[in-house]
Amino acid sequence: MSIRGRAGAVAERGRRLLESDVPREDLPWYVAPLPEPLENLGLNLAWLVVAVNLAGTAFGFYYYRFQFTRTPVEMWAFVPDSPMATLLVALALAAWKLDRPQEWLTALAFFGNIILGGWTVWVHLAFYEEFGYLWEPMRQFLIWSHAAMVLQAFLLHRIGNFRPQAVGVATLWYGVNATVDYFIPVRGELHHTIIPLRRDAPVFLGADALGVAGAGAVLLLLASVYLAMLTHVEKRRARRSANTLGD
Structure with missing residues (x-):
């Protein structure tokens, strides 16, 4: 194959x-902010x-290995917040790739990646000077990798409908968390991720460090509930509109 032919084949694969053949409803940007080609890339990969x-x-x-050592074993599930969120997604x-999608799992992944991804960015910005002890590449890695968690949460509307029951499961878990x-x-002390002050x-x-960290978590939980339910409503609206046009 010529160089031109190889280049054409690469371009075609790209x-x-x-x-993607995965259906995408006509959703407003505030529940589906990622460009469709980027969503398709995520689904294909x-x-x-x-x-x-x-x-x-x-x-x-x-x-989190050191925090595990100071936490009662029965509370370990509440310690590794971000790792649990990435595991859920x-x-x-x-499960979706194996043709066994689970609405409750998708909702948990959506909540977890918005809450914990957003929370980590929030505390690193709120306590920027205090986090100065970190090696700068590690600090930047933590900030940007957690920001990416928030972005990947907005891929999940392509594989889930965020039905109220599933949103209820996610709300309950992250409310308890x-x-x-x-x-x-x-049991033991408060189980939030260790903060540097x-x-x-x-x-x-007028807030103390715990208040600032906790406020970020609560506000992100509320945002997750709202966005999940709004996505459900908008997906139903889009389907009704498509059916009306089809008739």
């Missing part, structure tokens, strides 16, 4: 990666996305 998230999960469990995509992280530890250290707007 074009196919940006296309779903197993790669699964592998990357599993690698992130493994790194995350290693990152890996499982949700894997926020409770034991910031308000009622049940005392919980009662004054920060800004």
Whole structure:
């Protein structure tokens, strides 16, 4: 094959990666902010996305190794927040690829990646100076990799409908998670990810460090509930509109 022919074949493969047979409803940007070609790329490379998230999960469990040692075993499920979120999105995509999609799993993955991805970016910005002890490449990796978690959450509307029952499961889990992280530890101390200053250290707007961290988690939980239910409503509206046009 000539160089021109090889280039054409590569271009064709690239074009196919940006296309998909997976249906995409006509949704407003605020529930589907990713460009359709980028969504298609993520779906076509779903197993790669699964592998990357599993690698992130493994790194995350290693990152939390010291916090595990100071947490009662029965509360370990509430410690590795971000690794659990990346594990959930890996499982949700894997289940979909195996033709066994689970609405509750997709909803959990959506909530987890928005809440924990967004929370990590939030605390790194709110406590930017205090996180200065980190090696700068590691700090940037943590910020941008967690920002990517938020983005990948918006791929999931292509494989799930966010039915109220599934949203209820995710709301319950992450509501309990926020409770034991910031308000009622049940066993031991509060189980939120360790922050680089005392919980009662004054920060800004009259809030202490724990208040700032907890506020971020609660607001992101509320945003996740709203976005999930809004996505469900918009998907139903889009289908009704498509059916009306079809008639």
